[in-house]
Amino acid sequence: MNVLRRSAVALAAVAVVGAAAVPSVAAGPSPSASPSLPSGLFGTSDPTYDGVWRQSLALLAQDTQGVTPAPSAVDWLTGQQCADGAFAPYRSSTAADCGAKTAVDTNSTAAAVQALAALGGHDDAVDSALTWLKSVQNEDGGWGYSPGGASDANSTSVVIGALTATGTDPAKISKGGKSPYDALLTFALPCAKGDGAFAFQPDEDGKLTANADATAAGVLGALGKGLVTGPGEAAGDAACADGGDREQAAANGAAYLTEALAKDGHLTSALAGAEDQPDYGNTADAVVALAAQGGAERAAEPLAWLEKNAGSWARQSGPAAYAQLVLAAHAAGADPTDFGGTDLVKALNATGPSPTDTDEKEEEGKADSPFGTWWYVGVFAVVGIGIGFLISNRKRQP
Template structure:
């Protein structure tokens, strides 16, 4: 799901390569502001195209890692909402009402819903955002990036994630009798021609096999959001065609496509702007999440190992969304995000924005238990040891007196 959340230059390059229409330059035309000030935004890069997206991912990643986000960071996100319930990628002046030039989009809105639901306490914002998403649902049951745009797997899947995260059954969110799953399955491509991938439409509307859309489509077909855990372990069955595949079969086919694409190098590749193919870290992280969700952590072991070995430098240069993607990949596979190839991803993410409040209650309890254990160990190795020695000395002295008394009694 990287196309919609890259910087402007990268996004335009991606559009040129895969031939999709630009997402309406998805941003408020207002000048951007620095993220390094007291705004509460994570990251210092220009937020014009991805401010809400990366903030949402950062909050989600912190929540999965047991971190209570900064109220300032949460407020930054809630302040970005327009009165109609939708979110644009970034609004430089949230006090200014949204107008026709404010390019709200489904991806920013659905990501914000998932993040704010996770941190809790913002039911009114979430309900308003969900109402907006339902109001712009297409007649085929799906969503495009912008309201009225053709439905595609990426956007439909991230909205499905927002619905299921908020305990809303996507099957019941219908337009003209069609559900989001109906629209998503329409993007599932056959095995014989495209290996079971989910497609993304080109300028002519033709669906082209796309790893980014496939990773998103697998999660959407399973009814999963941006945050998920490993599913039940599945066998290594390949792609299987069917006239009308079920959601589960479409997800399995998509996973087979991703596994095949990852088989050689352990990572996906991209060639933006006509450049030579380069490792695609973000899509590889998304593929890890999708594979783990569909068939268990073992299915994602190879690309996860590659990320652990190679992704730290990429994340350092890319910012909070990259750290968040890796944390979500670690969460999906049961890996430790605080020891990810020798990097504490959580600490690195926290350092890109306002300091979090602290650890969640369950993690605080765990920390307290660990501290108690350490204290007990210290007692055992410190005071406890000397107490034991003292008892032994007293006991020894007592024995000495006892033996001395006996000796005296035995003397003639």
């Protein structure tokens, strides 16, 4: 699940204020820090569009490495939850409960579920969030970013991850007689028309267009996997074949990603008005998807490219980027503490409150990013013209 989804919300914010949009996948200056952010939050930039997402990824990444997060970091996340169980990307004040204007969403909620379930000891918060997610399931069995919004591959996949992370079988969570898997397969393209890729969602004419971000998400969703996964069973060369079940759809998606990565070892962004450039976050998500579907060897080449090239991107982007790389290394059976010469775990820890089981001190000048896997997550926004901008942008992603 991917950084494009989460980083896209920042592009929406840039679009709203009329500034030139700089793709987040490029190594650029870190966003300005906010002086009033709570100490438990990872990163120092404005968390308006991604606070819960980046916090959840950071906690998940720490957990995979046996790091016990700081209580303040976990408390910050649980404190963001609304009384009905949902999460918004960020609530600057939690003194009052969420109201009708609180922009809760499925992606933030599903990511928080996965993080809190992994950490343990938060059953009430997890159960409440799952109840809310089930209550906003669409009639086609899937989910959109916002409650009631049209289903899309990324949101449906990240919710599938939340269900499986809590021991819930997605096949048994149905609406209108349709399960999340049924919904997800509607976004899978046939081999002849899309080489087995997944689309984000149909365009206004009902056409599906191959989307690398949605494909990485779709592979994990079709496998019933979440943001954290280890290497799957080693398989032969990925090949696209029409028909079959969700496992075949995952194999088809892996074949598409393998082909897309073959030339340069990385995926590229194709944002309007910008030159194609490496998409580090989506490449990390592709590594997770490929490793989960066909074993560590299948993800070896893009992982090696990330080890060689992603260091500067992570340093400038911050906690979610470090977390994505940790999760990619974990999925492919690599060592996150020696990733191209960088200790990703130490670097991640330095962007937030000190873990309870280390002697590291919290750094005042911590790195930061509002963005991260996969998943946004996609092209989503919660306010104003950002929604139209982001959805249009996602549909252009090859």
